[in-house]
Structure formats: structure tokens, C-alpha cells
Amino acid sequence: xxxxxxxxxxxxxxxxxxxxxxxxxxxxxxxxxxxxxxxxxxxxxxxxxxxxxxxxxxxxxxxxxxxxxxxxxxxxxxxxxxxxxxxxxxxxxxxxxxxxxxxxxxxxxxxxxxxxxxxxxxxxxxxxxxxxxxxxxxxxxxxxxxxxxxxxxxxxxxxxxxxxxxxxxxxxxxxxxxxxxxxxxxxxxxxxxxxxxxxxxxxxxxxxxxxxxxxxxxxxxxxxxxxxxxxxxxxxxxxxxxxxxxxxxxxxxxxxxxxxxxxxxxxxxxxxxxxxxxxxxxxxxxxxxxxxxxxxxxxxxxxxxxxxxxxxxxxxxxxxxxxxxxxxxxxxxxxxxxx
Amino acid sequence: xxxxxxxxxxxxxxxxxxxxxxxxxxxxxxxxxxxxxxxxxxxxxxxxxxxxxxxxxxxxxxxxxxxxxxxxxxxxxxxxxxxxxxxxxxxxxxxxxxxxxxxxxxxxxxxxxxxxxxxxxxxxxxxxxxxxxxxxxxxxxxxxxxxxxxxxxxxxxxxxxxxxxxxxxxxxxxxxxxxxxxxxxxxxxxxxxxxxxxxxxxxxxxxxxxxxxxxxxxxxxxxxxxxxxxxxxxxxxxxxxxxxxxxxxxxxxxxxxxxxxxxxxxxxxxxxxxxxxxxxxxxxxxxxxxxxxxxxxxxxxxxxxxxxxxxxxxxxxxxxxxxxxxxxxxxxxxxxxxxxxxxxxxxxxxxxxxxxxxxxxxxxxxxxxxxxxxxxxxxxxxxxxxxxxxxxxxxxxxxxxxxxxxxxxxxxxxxxxxxxxxxxxxxxxxxxxxxxxxxxxxxxxxxxxxxxxxxxxxxxxxxxxxx
Numbered sequence: 013x014x015x016x017x018x019x020x021x022x023x024x025x026x027x028x029x030x031x032x033x034x035x036x037x038x039x040x041x042x043x044x045x046x047x048x049x050x051x052x053x054x055x056x057x058x059x060x061x062x063x064x065x066x067x068x069x070x071x072x073x074x075x076x077x078x079x080x081x082x083x084x085x086x087x088x089x090x091x092x093x094x095x096x097x098x099x100x101x102x103x104x105x106x107x108x109x110x111x112x113x114x115x116x117x118x119x120x121x122x123x124x125x126x127x128x129x130x131x132x133x134x135x136x137x138x139x140x141x142x143x144x145x146x147x148x149x150x151x152x153x154x155x156x157x158x159x160x161x162x163x164x165x166x167x168x169x170x171x172x173x174x175x176x177x178x179x180x181x182x183x184x185x186x187x188x189x190x191x192x193x194x195x196x197x198x199x200x201x202x203x204x205x206x207x208x209x210x211x212x213x214x215x216x217x218x219x220x221x222x223x224x225x226x227x228x229x230x231x232x233x234x235x236x237x238x239x240x241x242x243x244x245x246x247x248x249x250x251x252x253x254x255x256x257x258x259x260x261x262x263x264x265x266x267x268x269x270x271x272x273x274x275x276x277x278x279x280x281x282x283x284x285x286x287x288x289x290x291x292x293x294x295x296x297x298x299x300x301x302x303x304x305x306x307x308x309x310x311x312x313x314x315x316x317x318x319x320x321x322x323x324x325x326x327x328x329x330x331x332x333x334x335x336x337x338x339x340x341x342x343x344x345x346x347x348x349x350x351x
Numbered sequence: 352x353x354x355x356x357x358x359x360x361x362x363x364x365x366x367x368x369x370x371x372x373x374x375x376x377x378x379x380x381x382x383x384x385x386x387x388x389x390x391x392x393x394x395x396x397x398x399x400x401x402x403x404x405x406x407x408x409x410x411x412x413x414x415x416x417x418x419x420x421x422x423x424x425x426x427x428x429x430x431x432x433x434x435x436x437x438x439x440x441x442x443x444x445x446x447x448x449x450x451x452x453x454x455x456x457x458x459x460x461x462x463x464x465x466x467x468x469x470x471x472x473x474x475x476x477x478x479x480x481x482x483x484x485x486x487x488x489x490x491x492x493x494x495x496x497x498x499x500x501x502x503x504x505x506x507x508x509x510x511x512x513x514x515x516x517x518x519x520x521x522x523x524x525x526x527x528x529x530x531x532x533x534x535x536x537x538x539x540x541x542x543x544x545x546x547x548x549x550x551x552x553x554x555x556x557x558x559x560x561x562x563x564x565x566x567x568x569x570x571x572x573x574x575x576x577x578x579x580x581x582x583x584x585x586x587x588x589x590x591x592x593x594x595x596x597x598x599x600x601x602x603x604x605x606x607x608x609x610x611x612x613x614x615x616x617x618x619x620x621x622x623x624x625x626x627x628x629x630x631x632x633x634x635x636x637x638x639x640x641x642x643x644x645x646x647x648x649x650x651x652x653x654x655x656x657x658x659x660x661x662x663x664x665x666x667x668x669x670x671x672x673x674x675x676x677x678x679x680x681x682x683x684x685x686x687x688x689x690x691x692x693x694x695x696x697x698x699x700x701x702x703x704x705x706x707x708x709x710x711x712x713x714x715x716x717x718x719x720x721x722x723x724x725x726x727x728x729x730x731x732x733x734x735x736x737x738x739x740x741x742x743x744x745x746x747x748x749x750x751x752x753x754x755x756x757x758x759x760x761x762x763x764x765x766x767x768x769x770x771x772x773x774x775x776x777x778x779x780x781x782x783x784x785x786x787x788x789x790x791x792x793x794x795x796x797x798x799x800x801x802x803x804x805x806x807x808x809x810x811x812x813x814x815x816x817x818x
Binding site: 062063064066067068069070072073074076077078079080081082083084085087088089090091092093095096098099101102103105106109110112113114117118158159160161162307310311313314317318321322325326328329332333336338339340347348349350 | 403410411414415417418419421422424425427428429430432433435436438439440441442443444446447448449450451452454455456458459460461462463465466467468469470471482513514517519520521523752753754755759762763766770774777781784785791795796798811812
């Protein structure tokens with residue numbers, strides 16, 4: 013049983029890893045039409061994430077694989093039930109990848125502005141769709157006795173899910189702006205710095221509304237906090253991280269601010285996960301149909317083997333990821349090899 | 352519309368399109384390592400120039416490969432949830448292992464490979480290239496492991512659960528090293544090296560034919576790629592391919608019968624060179640070499656090869672396509688031996704290769720043939736596995752989604768056809784532009800002289816600090 017809990021925790025960590033690492037890539041994509049004013053500045057945006065975005069996206073691939081292996085029933089139900097939404101996620105993921113790779117391959121302004129548009133729309137789309145999907149998971153889904161979800165795309169677009177989607181967009185845009193303040197220089201840097209606090213305020217406002225609505229309306233998530241109030245330290249820590257990030261931005265200590273921005277993302281995700289526990293997917297039809305970390309999991313054999321592999325593999329991943337970030341540290345300079 | 356049939360079409364389409372790219376990533380990766388080693392040994396700037404050029408090509412190939420590969424990972428859940436439930440314990444863990452061990456390696460070091468030329472000295476850059484190429488091969492290893500488990504499942508027990516039957520892992524070692532795993536792995540790796548080498552040969556020959564200012568670089572490219580192509584094409588059919596055929600004979604005999612169009616149990620079974628299966632009359636027409644199949648399958652010309660009639664008809668794969676895909680692959684394999692030997696002969700015959708327009712043109716076109724060969728090879732494996740999705744455990748018709756509606760898969764099929772069509776055109780267009788432009792001069796690529804770049808771990812993490 014402890015293995016199921018460990019894998020739930022690991023899965024949350026992987027998703028947090030994705031939101032933190034690829035989150036700033038998405039934020040950079042969302043911000044770039046608003047902040048970068050010419051080709052040179054757009055390339056600074058693109059190359060700020062150029063050497064690392066592909067590695068960051070692997071967290072999502074790992075999340076998919078971990079879900080498939082550890083909780084196969086959730087993998088099967090969730091992705092088949094959200095079919096059209098998943099196809100849209102795949103579409104925007106593909107579009108973002110090729111937009112980054114293709115954009116600077118040709119000098120033509122029309123070619124470049126087309127891919128700039130695709131890069132923006134795809135980044136925004138990924139953030140929105142992930143947010144809406146997560147909103148639906150918090151909302152609960154119509155899981156039937158056979159474990160399957162019968163819903164169409166329209167059913168998924170509830171006001172609550174859209175609120176989570178928009179909040180996610182602003183969360184990642186803020187995160188991306190803080191990242192950019194370590195990477196941009198000159199007039200672009202001034203513009204980024206100008207925007208960071210404004211984005212933070214917008215996110216903070218949206219997030220406050222979201223937390224309020226969740227606490228009042230979503231018993232499945234908030235019940236645990238009413239029954240075990242000490243857990244409030246988790247969303248409390250997330251809130252504190254926002255404030256520290258804000259203070260660090262004001263002192264222009266962007267690396268520390270970025271660290272706390274990442275802590276905030278992790279804190280919010282963990283708060284939601286603690287609220288859901290031990291459910292992974294909550295059924296709106298009958299709570300006995302809920303898919304939990306116990307009834308939807310793989311056997312202890314598989315979970316043990318996977319845990320060993322994770323313990324062997326992840327230290328290497330963290331080590332060389334850190335090495336790569338170190339080598340590409342500092343502000344972006346455009347060269348002949350750049351995107 | 353039938354959502355199951357459309358899901359099959361969609362998976363075949365997306366997997367086939369995706370598989371254009373991974374063999375190139377592996378093959379080009381191997382050859383980029385050779386080029387990098389050549390630079391370290393000789394310090395001849397042409398190798399460095401070629402590294403910059405081929406790394407850019409690699410970036411393009413890799414991007415489309417990654418973009419189309421992510422689709423594969425989620426399609427099991429979206430279109431094949433009954434399959435996902437059945438195999439999650441085993442197949443899922445192999446996919447997850449690919450992520451942790453291999454894909455992170457590729458993704459993490461890709462940035463250093465693409466942009467490292469001006470950040471790292473040649474040794475460290477080569478290390479980054481090696482890590483990416485190693486990651487690509489390692490990635491293929493886990494994927495083939497997972498696919499091999501679908502072909503020859505082992506180390507499991509099928510248990511009834513409230514959510515249907517599930518295969519639980521009983522022996523991790525056995526699920527990993529299934530009987531078909533190693534032959535399939537080597538067969539695929541070697542095919543990938545041939546494909547990568549064919550792309551380099553094609554571009555090198557093109558430089559000699561049409562981009563005269565790069566003729567010398569074209570020769571250097573061919574010198575690296577030709578030996579790889581010749582050696583592996585000679586070994587592929589009689590060694591790696593034959594071992595794979597032997598594995599099919601023992602583990603999936605009905606698949607072998609379909610591949611060769613053998614209807615009755617036959618001693619001294621002939622091998623068909625080209626042919627046609629007449630399903631109505633249950634015969635196979637074609638040019639046949641006597642006893643060769645028995646020899647290849649069992650190492651004995653008198654051995655009996657089991658025919659289709661030894662198996663229930665509802666376990667036969669689709670015959671015609673399995674047969675034709677397999678024979679196209681084999682015949683192309685023979686053609687590659689011919690092309691390789693021809694080019695090698697003209698190379699050793701006083702370097703006449705550089706002037707033989709005809710042979711250079713053949714080399715230009717070989718890449719298309721190798722791509723066709725790798726894809727029909729996959730088709731043989733996957734069409735030949737039908738009607739099973741997991742060999743003799745789960746049928747493909749029972750593996751789909753009970754909640755998927757026909758129009759939804761029609762929409763997603765339309766989306767993939769349109770998107771992949773555009774992607775393919777853009778990929779070819781950009782690749783062509785890159786090739787026509789040729790390698791940039793080193794002066795325009797290098798921001799700092801190569802000697803000033805940090806080339807040991809110590810230099811990267813200590814001295815380079817603000818140097």
C-alpha cells in the first residue's frame with residue numbers, strides 16, 4: 013500500500029516538474045508577441061528557452077509513462093474520456109515543437125511572423141488545455157461503473173474549468189517573465205521587468221478567486237482541509253512563496269524570485285493533490301466509481317520495479333539537467349547557431 | 352463509422368509517419384560520432400564544418416521525430432484503453448523507463464549538441480553528440496522491448512479483475528528479455544545505421560553532382576558513410592535479418608507462413624523472390640528458390656515449414672499485405688547490397704566514383720529506398736502480428752475504446768493527415784534548402800576560435816567562469 017502512496021507522490025512531483033520546467037517555456041511563448049517588438053527581440057525570447065525546452069518537455073512524456081505504468085486504469089479512462097481534448101493537446105504540442113525549430117530557418121519576415129503566431133497560439137493553447145483538464149479533474153468527471161468517462165468536449169468547458177485554465181495561463185506567464193528577467197538584456201529587459209509585477213498581481217487575483225471557489229464549491233477537494241486544518245500550511249506555503257517572489261522581484265534578485273515562483277507552482281499543485289488524495293479521478297455519478305491510487309494502480313511487483321528504475325534514473329537526470337542549465341547560464345546572445 | 356477500424360488506420364498512419372525519423376536520428380547520430388572522432392584525430396577543419404552542418408540537419412530530423420513521437424505515447428490511452436488496461440503493468444513500465452533513462456538523455460543533451468559548437472571544445476561537444484546518439488539508441492531499445500513483449504509476451508500472469516483481464520508482471524527479467532527482443536533490436540539498429548548512412552551518401556553525392564563548391568565536403572561525407580552502408584547492408588540480410596526470420600519461425604510460425612505465403616506444411620520449402628498470394632484459390636504464385644526457406648528458418652534444407660492450414664483461419668494475419676511488405680523489404684535489402692558493392696567498387700577503382708554520374712545518382716536516391724525498406728519492415732512485424740494486439744493473449748478487436756465515437760476518430764484522423772502532410776512538405780522543403788545551401792564556412796559559424804573553448808569538465812565548471 014505504501015508503494016501506491018509513494019507513486020502518487022512521485023507522479024505529483026513529475027507533474028510539478030513539468031509545470032515548473034516547461035511552464036516557463038510556455039510562459040515565454042505566451043508573452044513574446046506582447047513584449048518582443050522586433051525580430052532580434054523575438055529571437056532572444058526563442059533562444060532563452062532554445063537549448064532547454066526539449067529536455068523540459070520530457071517531463072510530460074515521463075508523466076504520461078508514469079501514469080500508464082503506475083495507474084493504468086486512470087491512463088486508460090482519462091485519455092479515452094477526454095478524447096478530443098487530448099487530440100487538441102497533441103496538436104498544440106506538435107505545433108509548438110515545429111514552430112520553435114522552423115521559425116528562424118528562413119529569413120523571410122512573413123515566414124517568421126507566421127511561426128511566431130503559431131508559437132504563441134500553441135503555448136497559450138497548451139497552458140489553457142492543461143488548465144481546463146486539471147479543472148475537470150478537480151470538478152470530477154462522469155465516470156461510470158465500467159470505469160469509463162462518457163463526455164464530449166462541450167461538457168468539459170465548465171466555468172470552473174475555464175477559470176483554472178485562465179489562471180494557469182497567468183501563472184505560467186508570470187513564471188516565464190521571471191525566467192526572462194534572467195535571460196533578456198537592454199530595452200527588452202526593462203520591458204520584462206515592467207511586466208513582472210503586473211502579471212503577478214493579475215495571477216494573484218485570479219488565484220485568490222479560484223481558491224475561494226474551490227474551498228466553497230468543491231467538497232471533494234476541500235473536505236480534507238476542513239477535517240485536517242493543519243494541512244492549510246501547504247496552500248499557505250504556496251501563498252508565502254508568491255509573496256517572497258514578489259519581494260525578490262522588487263529587489264531585482266531574479267534567480268531567487270524564479271526559485272520561489274517554482275515553489276509556488278509546486279505548492280499549488282501539491283495542495284490540490286492533497287485535497288484529491290486518495291482519489292485520482294472523482295466520479296460525479298457515484299463515489300464508489302472513483303478511481304483511486306489503490307483500485308486503479310498496477311501490482312506491487314510493477315510498482316517496485318518502477319521505483320527502483322526511478323531511483324536509479326532520476327539522480328542522473330537531475331545531475332545533467334543542472335549541468336546543461338549551468339553551461340547555458342547568463343543572458344542570451346544571438347549567434348550563427350541560434351534559432 | 353466504425354471507431355475501431357478508424358483507430359487502426361490512425362495508429363498505422365501516425366506510427367508509420369513517426370518511424371520515418373527515428374532511424375535517421377540513430378544513423379546520423381552514429382555517423383556524427385565518426386565525424387567528430389575524425390576531427391579530434393586529424394584536426395582537419397572540414398570535419399568540424401561537416402559537424403556543424405549535420406548537427407543542423409539532425410536538429411530538424413529530431414524535432415519532427417519528437418513532435419510525432421509524443422502522439423504515440425498518448426494514443427494507447429486515447430484509442431486503445433482496453434489494451435492499456437490489459438498491459439499497463441508491463442508495457443507502461445517499459446514506456447516510463449524509456450522516459451527516465453533514454454528520452455531525458457536525448458532531450459537534455461540535445462541543446463548542447465545543437466548549440467554546443469560555440470560553447471564547448473570539440474571533445475566536450477562530441478561527448479554531447481555521443482550522449483544524444485546513445486539516448487536515441489537507448490530509446491529504441493525500450494520501445495522495441497515493449498513492442499517485443501506484444502509479439503512474444505513472457506514473464507506475466509493474466510488475472511481477472513473487476514475492470515477486466517490484466518496481465519501482471521511476475522518476472523521482470525523475462526518481460527524485458529522476451530524471446531524476440533534481441534534479434535528485433537539488432538535488426539532495427541542496423542537498419543537505422545543503413546538509413547542514416549544512406550542520407551549522408553545521398554547528400555554527399557548531391558554535392559558532387561550539383562553543388563560543386565562543396566565537392567570536397569561531399570567526398571569526405573561519402574568516405575565516412577560508404578563503409579558503414581556497405582558493411583551493414585552486407586550483414587543485414589544474411590545475419591541480422593535471417594536471425595529475425597528464425598525468431599519469427601520459432602515464436603510466431605503463422606506469421607512466417609503469411610510472410611512467405613506457405614499454405615500447406617512443406618518439407619524443403621521454397622522461398623519466393625517475387626510473388627502474389629491468390630487467397631481465393633489458396634495458392635501463392637511467384638518465382639521460387641527451392642528449399643531456401645527451410646534452410647533459412649531451420650538451417651536444414653529438408654526441414655518442414657508449417658503452412659497456414661496448420662493454424663485456424665481466424666488467427667491468420669492479413670496475407671497479401673504481410674507477404675508483399677516482407678518481400679519488398681527483403682528485395683530492397685538485396686538491392687542495398689548491390690548498390691553498396693557497386694559504389695565501393697567504383698571508389699576503389701581509382702576513385703572513379705567521384706566522376707560516375709550514374710552511380711552518384713543512384714546514391715542520391717538510395718535514401719528513399721531505405722526509408723521504404725524500414726517502414727515496410729515494421730509493417731511486416733505489425734500486420735503480421737494481427738489479429739492479435741498481444742500475441743495469442745488479446746485480439747486487436749477487443750483492445751479499442753468503448754466510449755469512442757466514429758466521428759471523433761474521423762476528426763482526429765483528418766487532423767493528423769492534414770498536419771502530418773504539411774509537416775512532411777515543410778520538412779522536405781527545409782531539408783532541401785539546407786542541403787542546397789550546403790555547409791557554412793567555419794568562419795561564419797565560429798564565434799570564438801576553437802582553441803579558446805573549454806574542452807574538459809574542469810574548464811567548463813571552473814576556469815571558464817567569465818573567461
